[in-house]
Amino acid sequence: MSSNRDIDALIEMMAKLPGLGPRSARRAVLHLIAKRDLQLIPLADLMQRVAATARECLNCGNIGTTEICDICAAEKRANGQICVVEDVADLWAMERGHAFKGRYHVLGGTLSALDQVGPEQLRIPQLIDRVTAESINEVILALNATVEGQTTAHYIADQLDGRVTLTSLAQGVPIGGELDYLDDGTISAALAARKQV
Amino acid sequence: MSSNRDIDALIEMMAKLPGLGPRSARRAVLHLIAKRDLQLIPLADLMQRVAATARECLNCGNIGTTEICDICAAEKRANGQICVVEDVADLWAMERGHAFKGRYHVLGGTLSALDQVGPEQLRIPQLIDRVTAESINEVILALNATVEGQTTAHYIADQLDGRVTLTSLAQGVPIGGELDYLDDGTISAALAARKQV
Ligand SMILES: [Zn+2]
Ligand SMILES: [Zn+2]
Numbered sequence: 001m002s003s004n005r006d007i008d009a010l011i012e013m014m015a016k017l018p019g020l021g022p023r024s025a026r027r028a029v030l031h032l033i034a035k036r037d038l039q040l041i042p043l044a045d046l047m048q049r050v051a052a053t054a055r056e057c058l059n060c061g062n063i064g065t066t067e068i069c070d071i072c073a074a075e076k077r078a079n080g081q082i083c084v085v086e087d088v089a090d091l092w093a094m095e096r097g098h099a100f101k102g103r104y105h106v107l108g109g110t111l112s113a114l115d116q117v118g119p120e121q122l123r124i125p126q127l128i129d130r131v132t133a134e135s136i137n138e139v140i141l142a143l144n145a146t147v148e149g150q151t152t153a154h155y156i157a158d159q160l161d162g163r164v165t166l167t168s169l170a171q172g173v174p175i176g177g178e179l180d181y182l183d184d185g186t187i188s189a190a191l192a193a194r195k196q197v
Numbered sequence: 198m199s200s201n202r203d204i205d206a207l208i209e210m211m212a213k214l215p216g217l218g219p220r221s222a223r224r225a226v227l228h229l230i231a232k233r234d235l236q237l238i239p240l241a242d243l244m245q246r247v248a249a250t251a252r253e254c255l256n257c258g259n260i261g262t263t264e265i266c267d268i269c270a271a272e273k274r275a276n277g278q279i280c281v282v283e284d285v286a287d288l289w290a291m292e293r294g295h296a297f298k299g300r301y302h303v304l305g306g307t308l309s310a311l312d313q314v315g316p317e318q319l320r321i322p323q324l325i326d327r328v329t330a331e332s333i334n335e336v337i338l339a340l341n342a343t344v345e346g347q348t349t350a351h352y353i354a355d356q357l358d359g360r361v362t363l364t365s366l367a368q369g370v371p372i373g374g375e376l377d378y379l380d381d382g383t384i385s386a387a388l389a390a391r392k393q394v
Contacts, residue, residue, distance in 0.1 A: 004261050007251060010243040013236065017225040024216030030285055031215050032244070033251045033260055039210065044244035046207045047229070051237045054204060054230045063230055064201055088227055 007033075059130070061106030061123050063088050071104060078102045082130065083140040084156065086110055086149060094142060102140075105130065110148035111155055124156060131164055138165045145171065145185070204230075256327070258303030258320050260285050268301060275299045279327065280337040281353065283307055283346060291339060299337075302327065307345035308352055321353060328361055335362040342368065342382070 007029065015025035032040040056062070057069035064070055071077060081102030085091050091104050107122045119125065130136065139160060143149035157166050171189035173179065179187065204226065212222035229237040253259070254266035261267055268274060278299030282288050288301050304319045316322065327333065336357055340346035354363050368386035370376065376384065 004251075004267075006243060006246045006262070007260065010240075010247050013240050013243060016236070018228055019217055019221030019225060026286055026289060028214040028216060029247075030260070033247065036248050036251070039213070040244055040248045043207075043210050044241050044248060046203060046210060047237055047241035047244065049203045050207050050226075050230065051233050051241060054201075054233070063204065063227070065203070070201075089223055092223060 060104050061088070061108055061126075062091055062104060079134065080136055081138045081140065082127070082134070082136050083142050084127065085142050086144060086152075090142065090144075100140075102138075103134070107143075107152065110143070110146070110152040112148055119155065119159075122152070124159070127156065128159055131160060136164055138167060141166065141168045143168075256323075257301050258285070258305055258323075259288055259301060276331065277334045278337065279324070279331075279333050279335075280339050281324065282339050283341060283349075287339065287341075297337075299335075300331070304340075304349065307340070307343070307349040309345055316352065316356075319349070321356070324353065325356055328357060333361055335364060338363065338365045340365075 011022070011025045011029050014020055014028055015022045017025075020028065032043065053065040054063055055065065055067075057064055057072055058067050059072045060069060062069040062071060066073070078101045081100075082105050083094060083100055083102060084105045084107060085094065086107055086109060088106055091106055094100050094104070105123070105127045107124065107127075109117055109122055111117055111119070111122065127139075131139065139156070141153040141156060143153045153168065160166060170193065171186065172193060173182065173186065173190045208219070208222045208226050211217055211225055212219045214222075217225065229240065250262040251260055252262065252264070254261055254269055255264050256269045257266060259266040259268060263270070275298045278297075279302050280291060280297055280299060281302045281304060282291065283304055283306060285303055288303055291297050291301070302320065302324045304321065304324075306314055306319055308314055308316065308319065324336075328336065336353070338350040338353060340350045350365065357363060367390065368383065369390055370379065370383065370387045379387075
């Protein structure tokens, strides 16, 4: 394509990233070559540093650079509450909300008979252990409102039934959300949970 | 965001690439960390190799790894024809068409009074020199159908007037293109250039 093997290989690898395709990968690579000192070299260096240091927290599954992540290690975060999320991107989304001050547990996916993903593949046994070991009194199931997410939430709720308070995020219209853009399920849920003004 | 400085810096740099934004950059970085050995490390290595070797061809402005690029150096490509393009991405697009067998000249942009881009900033003097030095008989102006692209094409045409045959790519309906999705200018151009069936 570019008649250069390394450049072609770089475009091909970039094109496989989520969110990029062949055309945007070509643009990105030309952009990086044009900004070699300011972007290409620093980006390669950062990737190498992250490759050398990034690891999963042994306790919660978050990505960090230490055996136990900053959130698990933070003394000033509330104990007793665990927020369960499907993946690290969801944990980051919760953290951007600045509303939750407890601990997290990253499942690493959702249960799926089709893909042969059972509880053992999902860090669910570790969650059950943590509930006892860390004297947890509330587990917030912040799983996605998909069939798989809700199946997984039900499974975890069954396992923990009677041992902790189980909660899930409220469903409704997003702040600033326009009804016309919402799916029917969200509108139904928001209607069912309506509050007096 | 991730509470890790290097990971946050990596996300921030990725988010600046054309085609990516903050959300897709976060997804891409998590994807790369999850595939450290198969993707993150090879990608960092390729970036470093490309940073060390990629350079502009001194003759035509194409990106390659040698002073004179493979296309300029290829003996089996036709002499006498130069296809003028705005940037390397357009050269690659032409090459994917496998239709042009001559040489290229990459301008590096378009003339713009607003952005103070004159002929000297655009490798236009080098094009004029090449026309004589390489005994060129046809210059194909493959510039984009934007105001800037066409202004630049007119300027080059003026400079080369009478010295070579000047051509431009035919305008019309793309193969497989649906009329309903085309802009009015394309439809007008295709109608004006209609052929008997
Ligand atoms: Zn942790
Ligand atoms: Zn060249």
